[in-house]
Every structure is written in C-alpha cells, then in structure tokens.
Amino acid sequence: MIDRGIQVILNSRHSPVAFEWQGRMRRVKEVQECWRLAGAWWDGAGERTFFRVLTTHGGIYELCFDHAKSAWTLSRVTD
C-alpha cells in the first residue's frame, strides 16, 4: 500500500490514460478493473473509485480517486 498523491490524465469517459509516478509519466495500456467503495460516509468520508491499470511497461497500479477531496492517489503498485 502506498497512498501517495499523483497526477492523472483522463479520457472522455473519465478513465485514466496516463499518470505521473516517481517523476515519470506512465501510459495506461489497459484498465483491468474498476471498482468503487463508499467509505465511512457517516464520518464525512467520501466515495473512492479505484482503477487497476496495466501500463505500457507492464506494471500494474491501483489508482484511487477520492470524490470528496477530488484528489488522486496511488494506492498500490505491483511492478
């Protein structure tokens, strides 16, 4: 688990096409899975949408968008 803020570029369907990690832009080859979790809404937590992506370099990353904060984080790396 990483949980670091990142920049993400989206397509017209709001799906990630690239993101920046460790100073480099990584291109998304394929969105393998997308899921959403509600979080502790009763405590003010927002919804989070996760994308498990395969990059052109063969790495697998989990990108997380926090709807309440409108911020992207990298939550997991399988490289």
Added chain:
Amino acid sequence: MGFTHLHVHSNFSFLDGGSSVRALVDRAKAVGCKSLAITDHNGLYGAVRFYDYAKKAGVKPIVGVELDMEDGHHIVLLAKNLAGYSNLCKIITRAQLSHEKGEAAASIEVISKYKDDLFCLSGCPKGEIPSLLSQGRLDEARAAAHKWIDVFGPDNFLIEMQNNMLPGTALLNSQLTELADELGLRCVATNNAHYAEKDDFKIHDVLVCVQTLTTLDDDHPLRKRNSEYYLKSPKAMANLFRRYPQALANAEWVADQCNLDLNLGTFRFPDFPLPDGETAYSYLCKLCFEALERLYRPITPPILERLQYELKVINDLGFPEYFLAVWDIVQYARSKRIRCSGRGSAADSLVAYCLGITIADPIEHNLLFERFLNPERRGMPDIDIDFDAARRDEVIEYIYERYGTKKVTDTFLQKRCLSPFLTEDRVAMVCTVSTLKARSSIRDLGKAMGFAPDDISRLASALPHVGGRRIREAMDKLPELRDLGRDCKSRPNFEGRPNILDRLDALVDICEKVDDFPRHLSVHLGGVVISKDLLTELVPLEWATKGVIVSQFDKDDIETLGLVKMDILGLRNLSAIEDALVHIRQHHGIELDIDNIPLDDEPTYETLRSCDTVGCFQVESPGMRGLLGRLQPRVFDDVIAQISLFRPGPMQADMINPFIARRHGLEEITYPHPGMEPILKETYGVILYQEQVISVSHALAGFTYGQADSLRRAMTTDRSQEEMEKIREGFIAGALAKGVDKDVAEEVFSRLRAFAAYGFCKAHAASFGKIAYQTAYLKTHYPAEFLTGILNNEPMGFYPPNVIFEEARRLGIALLPVDVNASEARFTVEQIPILDCRLQISDLETVVHDAGDQSRISNLKSKISAIRVGLNQVKNISEAEVESIVSARATRPFSSFADFCLRTKCDRPTIENLINCGAFDSFGIPRGKLLWLLGEVISAKSKSRKPVVSGFGSCTGQGQITAKIPKQVVEEPCLIDGLSADDLDDQIKNLPDGPELSLHERVRIDYDILGLSTICHPMAFYREKLTRARIRRAREVRDLPDNTIVKVAGVVVVCMRPPTKSGTIVVFITLEDETGFADCVVFPKVYEKYGQVIFNSPALIIEGKAQKMGRTYSIIASKVRPLSQTYRTDNADIKPFKERIRIAGQRSFVRSGGV
C-alpha cells in the same frame, strides 16, 4: 436502446430496500424505462400497489420475487402472466409455510411443480452459479445451470450479470458469459437495485444495520460496499455493459414477454351455501322481509319502498352473497350470545339493520343509504363489525370452519400446527404492515448510528406520535425536545468523534426519509380474507406469530384485488357490557335486554349532563366530558351529535361553537336556502354529517344521491385547484337549473366544501352512540356491575384500572381487597351489609325499581354493592397459581395461612405479594408474622414432598387423608416436618407482634402490587397541607363562580397535545384527586415556561382561571408546579408520585398508577 431493470428491491424487502414502490416507479419513468420489475425477498408484499401505481404511471409492471433457496443461495423469478403470478404465489407460500417464521426457503421440487409461465434468473452474487464460479468451481456451476435448465428449459432460464463496480466483477461476468454461451443460455443484465437514487444509499445502509442489529461502525456482509445499487438510467447501464450489449437487449426481451393482467376491479365473492330453491338474492329478500315485520309495526309505505330500493341496489351491484356472508357470521355470534354491533356507514342501511348486522335504526335516525352504497359507483361494500373482544376468536374460528376447505395436509405443517385456524385454502388472516414512525425510527436508526441508549430513549419518549417527517418540526417546536436536542449536541465528544451535530442531523434526515417505511408484518387483529377460489391463486401466505397464517397483502391491497375482507373487530366495551349483564343477572336476578332499553331514560341523560362519564364508551375523555358539559344532551340525537362533533375536523372548522350556541338558543338558526332546512334542522343549521352533504347536494343541485355521494368523496380527498373548480361548476350549474340564486348556490357550495372534509358519518356515530348510551345507562343504574365489567376487561377505554377503581369509590361503591377466600380470578361484585350507611334508602329503591321486584327492597336496604379485587390483579401472579387457589378453595375454604400454603401451588414471590396486599388479613394474623412464617413453610414444603400413587383415596404419607384424587402420581404435602396446619398456626400465634404498617405504607404497597388501593386515593395524604394552602379539591371547583382563580392539585392521568385549529400547541391535562377530575388547559406561553415540569412530573399543582362549561369546568393554567417537590412527604414513594407510567397504545398519555 431501452432497458428494463429486472432485479429490484423496494422497501417491502423489509429493511433491505431504501425506496418506496412509488419512488422506484417514478425513477424508472424519469430515466425512460418503459417497464420495471419489483423482486422483493420471499414475498409479493408491495406487488399490488406496485402494479396499480405503475399502470397508472404508464410503466409496465413486472411482478417477481427473489427467493432464498434451502441451500442458502438466491434465485429470481418473474411472472409472465396471471398464471405465472399464481405460480409465484404458490411457490412463495410453500417456501414460507414449510419453515419457521422469518426463515422462508424454497426447494427446487416446489419450484419445479409451479414453474410454468415464469422466467428464472440465476441471481446476484449470492446465486448458486455466480457463487460457485467465484470460488473457481466451474464444474459445479455448470451442473447447477443444468439443474435449472431441466426445470425451466433454456428459453426461460437466464444467466444474470451485474456490474455494481465491485472488485472481481469483470472476471465473474466473463465467466458467466462463457458458461451461458457454452450452454446456449441467454445472459441478462441487472443492477440488483435496492433503492431508486444514488443518494438513497445512506438510507439503505442504515436500514441494513437495523436489520442486522449492527451499527454503522461495524462491518457486515449484508452491507453494500458502495452506492451503485440504484436504478441506473439505460445509458448508465449501457456504459457498464458495453462489452455485453446482448445482456442489455435480453433484459428488454424478457420484459416484452411479461404481460401481467391482475383484472383489478373484479369482485371475487365467496360462495354462500344457500337453501334449496333459493338464489342469493331471493334468500336475502326473504330474510329482510321477515325481519321487517318484526322490527316495524306498522310497516309504512316509505319503509317498504326503502327496503325494496336497497335490495334492488344490492342486487344490481352484485352484492347479495356478501350480505348473506356477513349475516351468517352475525347470526352465528348471536346464537352463541356473543355481543356484536356493525359500525361505520353500514348502519345507513335498512337491509343491514334487518339482518341484525347493525343496531341503530336507520329509519328512526334518518340515515342515508347512499352514504353506504353508491348505486353509481361499484365499490366493495365495507362492513366492519365489533364483537365482544373476549370471544372474537370464536367468530374467526367459525369463519375458518365455514369457508375454509381442506385442513393442512403437509406433514411439516401438521406438526407445526399451533392453532386451530390452520388452513391455507380459502380463508386467511389479513396482515398489517407496521411502519416506521418518528419514535420507532429514532430508536432503530439511532441505535444503528451509534447513539447512546439513554439519549435515544429520552428523545424517542418525548416525541409525539407523529410521522418521521415531522421530527425536525417537533424538535424545533416543543420545549422539552429542544432541551433534549441541545443536550445531545452539546456533548464535546461522541465516542471519540467530534461530529455529534452531523450525526444528529443525519439521523433526523434519514428518519424523515424512512417515514412510513415497512418495518415488519403482523396480523391485522380482525381482518379475515375469504376467497371463492384457493387464496394462493392470488395471494401469497406466510406465518405470523402464534401459528397464524396471514396474507402478504394488507387490507387495502386485498380490497384492490376484489377479494372480500371481513373486519372482525374486538371491542372490549362490548365485553365489559356483557360482563356487567352477567353480574346484574347474578345479583339482581334480571335478564336485562340492553339492546332494547328505552332511548329516553332521563337518569341516563342526567349522568351524561353531569359529565361523570368515566368508563362510558366514547364520552369519557376530558374533551368529551367538556363537550357534554356544554352540549347538555337531552335526547339520543344529541348523543349522535356529541360523537360527531368531538373530532379534529369540526374543532378546526369551528363547528362546535355555533352548534352549541344554536342548540341553547343563543344564536339564531339560519339556512342559506329553505331547501336546506329539513336536512339541517336536526343539527340547528350546521352541517355536521356526511349524509347531510349528500342530501343538500341532492336537494339543491338536483344530483342523484349517487352523484351527490361522488361529489362528497371528491371533496374529501386532495384535489387540485382545477379539479375543485370543475366540481364547483357542476354544483352551481345544477343549483341554477333548480332555480337557486347564484350567490346562494356559491355560499352553499363553499359551506359544503368547508365541512365536507370534516363531516362525520352519522350512521357510524349512531352505532357508536347506541353503545355509548348503553354504557351510560349501565353506569347510571348498575354502577358496581358496570365498573366491574370495565375492570375485568382492561386495558380498555381512556383510563387505567386505578382511575376506574377510584371512580367506583366516588360513587359510593365499597371496595374490597384481595382475599384468598373471597376473590375470584377477576373483579367481582358482592352485596355486603351496610355497616356505615351512607346511602339513602331512596337510592336503593330507585335501583330496585328498575329490577321490577319490589319485594327485594327490604333485603337490599341492608346491603350495598361492593367490588372485590380479583386475584389476577396481583403483580406477577400466574394463571396456574390463580387456578390452584380457586380450585383448592372450591373443595373447602382456606382455614388458615398454613392451610393455603399446603393446598395451593403458589411460589414464594406470589405468596409474599398476597401477604403484602392483605389477601390473608381476614385470618387476623399481622402480615409481618406471615412473612416470617412463609420462609419456614416453603423450606419445609420442599423437603417433605412424598410421591403418592393412589386410586381414589388417601395420601400414604404420615397421616392426613387428602381429598379423593384420580389415579396418578401426585405430590401431596400432607405435613410439613411432621407438623400439621394447626401446629403451624399455633406457631404463628406465639411469634411476637411486629410494628404495624401505616396507612401510607399500605397504600404504597397496594399500588406496587395491585396498581390500585382499596384504602384511599393517594392524594388524601396531602389533603391537610393542601387545604391549609387553599388548594381546592377538584369537585369543589364546580360550585365556584365562573372565572374564579383557583389552585388544584392531583395526579396526572391525562396529558396530551392534540392538533388545534390554529396549529399552535396547547396541552390538555387532567388531574385526579379523591373527589374527581380537574381538567386544565395550558396555552403556548405557559407551556413554554413549564413544559419540562408538565411532562416530567407525575403529580402537579396548577393555578389558573376556572372557566365553567355547563356542569363542568376547565382551568386555564397560569402556573404549574410539581406536587412532590412542593410538598415533601413520605408519600413521594407511592407509585403515582414516583414515576410517570406510559400506557402502551395511548397517545401522549401519561398515567398514574401501577398499571
């Protein structure tokens, strides 16, 4: 491309659905869905209203169900048509009835039996196939699919796919489509929707916590992990399933083949067994004409014409069988001497009166048939009947025997048979859906949201009985709730979290949204559905409590389906009347025909005018007593008017004041049009009855009675401005055509409109008025017997037993304590010698004169009536213990305390309670000694039990011969440690005397154990101090001049906040002291100041201005103080002064006493 949601849960999935049926249909329509399925858990609870509403909204309804299978998996079934719907009903019924309540589960065998005309979907991730695939068990998943294909065939079994944006969804869907392709099955996309809009997720989440008894901070597998389970638009679904467009198309393919027609509007009456040669109509006519000859002498032409007209209308509408069925039930009841009386608009019917269904004469009371049956509107007649509550079950059993067919044949169900009412064929009880209201929402949802139990309890208890959507309004408006809310909000840390304010707001928010949500199903106490065909053709059934089978549809949905629902209601007042008649028979030797007492008995009207109507049906509440004081009824029509006037509608429409003013000649009686005079004369020109609205429309606007009733109905329901304008135009046009002046017509219409919503059904008032009059008559002439009847049928009426008991004391009836040798199980009447002759002989003569036997006078001169407290009144005494006392005593009376202990089966706590409430006082032994001895007796009794096997004869122990007993093994403690009962009694005498109990202590103990006391009213202990402080007795205030400033004190017996005309909050309090009631009114300013005191103090001192209302008064409160803080005495620990006790089922009432 269109899309239909085929897997949807409404709030009839009971705490697993976050939206109502209506909200789901509205949402479906809003997003462009042409059809919608509802598939609630294991039932069709909301199906009828869904079907009806969806049709009207232009959305095709598809009825389905999500079933739990016996192996724990889920499956979804959808009905293609009516035959499929019937099969659903049968499958659901078997799934429900073959398991314990709440554990419904279907078997594939039953589904196979009723598979026709159904689609089957493989289900959500809890379905067998997706579940196996998720575990990697492909072969088993394939086998499961084959199993369902064998049942439904490849065309009717579909693989269900969902994409709720959970991890693993993509892989699972890929596996599902592969399997479907392999087996030649269709895939269908669903969203497993549990609510309509995305935001409703929070509602659903909290409800699931309520269901699973967890809090939001707990994890639970039933909680959804995100908010994707809503009714998504076709576009959103297309986006989610862009890789599987065929799955979307198949959803529409399924929807196109589902075309259910429930034939709403068709009546389905049960077959009535007729005598040979008769049709239902001919038999009905025969019964009515026979009765007419008995009831009316002479039979005038108008009466005859009326009967013929009613019979014709009944026949034209197709209802003869219905009337015969109702007659049959009433006949049965009367043959068994079960008291009964039809209520509601049925009393408008001469046919109903002739058949003995109703007891108010429609000719004598000028009741209008069209109010009951509108010949121009073929709606199901609705005849509700009140029966003696104690014997209502006998009537229901009769219905089952008469109309039910075969008994249950299934072995499981036979074993499960807990009730004789067990058929699943043509008869079942109707369910009622308990819904979430303000209080229940706060309790359930507050707990789920992690609020402290104390806070939840205080908040819920202080809320009035309103819907959830009015909680916020109540919290802002009511001072006692504002303080509570402030307390909750002021806590700095809520279990470590700082957001208590947000949580409280969220709680109130969600409570508002779940207002009226179904909470659970229970039995409608009197509703019975009777069907011509097997019920499960149309209605799924399930278990309610106590082994009773109920329909899954409530009474409204049953009626919508055209089935006959009888309301077999239990009215405890009828039980009380019957009880009184038994006592009158026993003690006066009179067989009083209460149904035919003269309706002009002056002493009865005097009782009503004096407002001493505690215990009298419908006229005992504080408001009713106040109105009696103002109205001063003289004739039976006044009683009918009384019952009609005292309702929120007439109060808010300000009908009461003009009525009373005109009644007493203080205001001129005017009519806008002379044609209204014959109709409104009986109510002094005031429109009071719905029947009058009909008659006026008929007389002035020329409407037929049927049209006029339609007009009345239209006026009483919510209408748009345009609709009301159309109605108005119709009325004005009709009036003009009859030569009525336009201005007059406008005025009449506006009066009708104002009163139509509030007018009361005169027939219903007449029926209830008859019972009210009967109770007032009994109270007047046989008060001891009548009040005993009330006490024996509590809880009932407006007041708890201790208030009724005190009323008896106020009427001069002697009150006798519990006595092991004199008390029966229930309260009884005794005639006791007069030791303290407070009654005048003339009073006795009046009582006996009614008995018609003058020779009794000399005997009764030496006796008065007394009420003996029954054994059942003792706290925690069991039925078995009472039975053991009564049956042991039947052999011979108890000669001593020890004799009692030896011969009865009471446990120690019960005997202690009996000692402490004086049940052994007649033996002359101080209670302290008995308590000491009790320990010894119990201990020795348990050691000396010897089993006895005998034929008839003796105890083979050590001596004493018992009574003859049948052959069985018994434990007969003949002796205790070698001592006889006499030996023990000698021991008692040798014990030293302890300190005597004071009166106050005895009263306190009485209230603790019995909830009442024969000794005195608790206020008597305060009287000396109160008198010195010039605080009046309640009775004294009656004799004071109007507007005198007074102070009164008493125990709070009533405290309520009913709706008022202006919408402001006014509190009505009734205080009780030894002499009676002081009714007080607290207006908003005073309420603001003393709200906390009023609602938290069991006894109050109220100061204010006493306003006379005829023979009674009302104190307009200016100051309110708690009694026990003002006057500290030892009495503070008597129950009425220690705590406010809420009586279940009473709105906003706070009662005193040990009930």
